[in-house]
Amino acid sequence: MNAELIKSQFPILNQKINGHPLVYLDSAASSQKPKQVLEAVQAYYEHDNANVHRGVHTLGSRATDAYEGARERVARFIGAAKTEEIVFMRGTTTALNLVASSYGPSVLEAGDEIVITPMEHHSNLIPWQQLAKRTGAVLKYIPLQPDGHVELEDVEKTVTSKTKIVSMAYVSNVLGVVNPVKEIAAIVHRHGGVMVVDGAQSTPHMKVDVQDLDCDFYAFSGHKMCAPTGIGVLYGKKHLLESMEPIEFGGEMIDDVGLYDSTWKELPWKFEGGTPIIAGAVGLAAAIDFLEEIGLDEIHRHETKLAAYAIGRLSEIDGLTLYGPREREVGLLTFNLLDVHPHDVATVLDTMGIAIRAGHHCCQPLMRWLQASSTARASLYMYNTEKDIDRLAEALIQAKEYFA
Structure with missing residues (x-):
């Protein structure tokens, strides 16, 4: 994989920051966007911009085809069994909140268990925390090993017949741990629970097949995988989504509205109230095309090699x-x-043109586990090279001397 060639397709990376060529090492927060995605969104607004589903005019038909075509593209990308299992949302946070707010109350009673880990992003912790408070369920945590990974033996000890929901990041946004969600899903199902996967940090970097994982819900964001901000996806097994009630009401998601009662559209539209994120979906489809042209396996191999070099x-x-x-x-x-x-x-580092992230990374419980109030984070993507790592290492040495 030619990372330099790939980098040239991202206009924003061809600039200087504070007099230095930009080294962007903050892709875990949000990735940059290639020309292919920028052009797709611009073309939509210039030629096809209209609202979807109800319009019979040409622009409305084109917009609807683009929006629903993007849904089909996402379904193929993650291996969903059915297109209606793909719900467009604002991002991972909204998707996880939908599961917690709609599915959660329908299955939980006082004393039932919700199981997560201490490494979860706040978006995959607070919704379950609040759900436990509302329902009287017990929130339990799978312990972490000293280096931050999860042992299946600990999962077996934590998950019980009372466990109704287990939710976990596929990849930690702080530790870089890849959790064995397929094996964990099998344990959860054996106990009669459902498996929810936060795929925000996994979907941009490795091939994902939700049927192979056998997860029940899977959430991810477009902006971390070269797509625009404001578009994300909730995948859910069809029978589970059908059992859920919408939590946002208004136009688009209704079937029939009376003065005192209403009915909802079928999947997936009952969860997509209001004007949907049409341009975002178009951009997401273009981003998927871009990623698959390069190859998710190639991206994964490149990042694994680069990570080893960076750690060294x-x-x-x-x-x-x-x-x-x-x-x-x-x-x-x-x-x-x-x-x-x-x-x-x-x-x-910013004075030297290097962009990294600093703070608690929306993982305050994990920071306490690490015994650190905050940390710095450098996150890599397909457009990063060993030269970027060398720049980072040299800048850190200079920073160390500066603060000594």
Whole structure:
């Protein structure tokens, strides 16, 4: 895979920041967008912009075809059995909240269990926390090993016949851990529960097949995988989605409305109230085309190799603490430098044209587990190279000298 050639297809990366060529190492927060995606969104607005489903005019038909065509594209991309199992949402957060707010109350009673891990992003923690409070369910945590990974033995000990929902990130946005969600789903199903997967950090970086994983729900965001912001997906097994009630009401999602009662459209439209995210869906379909042209397996191999190189370079820096397993399959590195606040480290790196993330990464319980108030994070993607890692390592050495 030619990362330099791929990088040239991202206009934003061809610029200088503070007089230095930009090194973008914040793709876990949001990836950059290639020309192919930018052009697809622009073409939609220039030629096909209209509302979908109800219009019989030409622009409305084109917009509807593009929107529903994007749904079919997503279904093929993640291996869904049926197109109606794909619900367009604003992103992973909205998707997980829908499952917690609609499916959760229908199956939980006081004393039932919801199981998650301490590594979860707040978007996959707070909805379950609040659901447990509303229903009287018990929120349980699968313990983490010292390097942050999950052992199946601990899953077996935590999940019981009272466990109705298990929700977990496929890939941790802090530790870079790839969780064995397929094996965990089998354990959950054996106990009669459902498996919810936060795919925000996995879908951009590796091939995903929801049928092979046998998860019951799978959520991801477009903006982390080269698509526009504001578009995401909830996959759910058809029979589970059919059992759920919508939580957002208005236009588009109704079948018949009376003065005192209403009925809903069939899947997936009953969950897509209001004017949908049409341009975002068009951009997401274009992003999927772009990713598959390169190949998800190729992207995964590139990131695995780059992560190994990055871990090696950063491990050479005295006073730098690197969190998570030494070997990892995704290009995500979380660290602290001496006792310098991560925001100060990130600010110094920005003066050298290097963009990283600093803070608690929406994982405050995990920060406490790591015994750190916050950390710095460099996250890689297909457009990063070993030269970018060298720039990062050299900048961190300069930052260390600056704060010494």
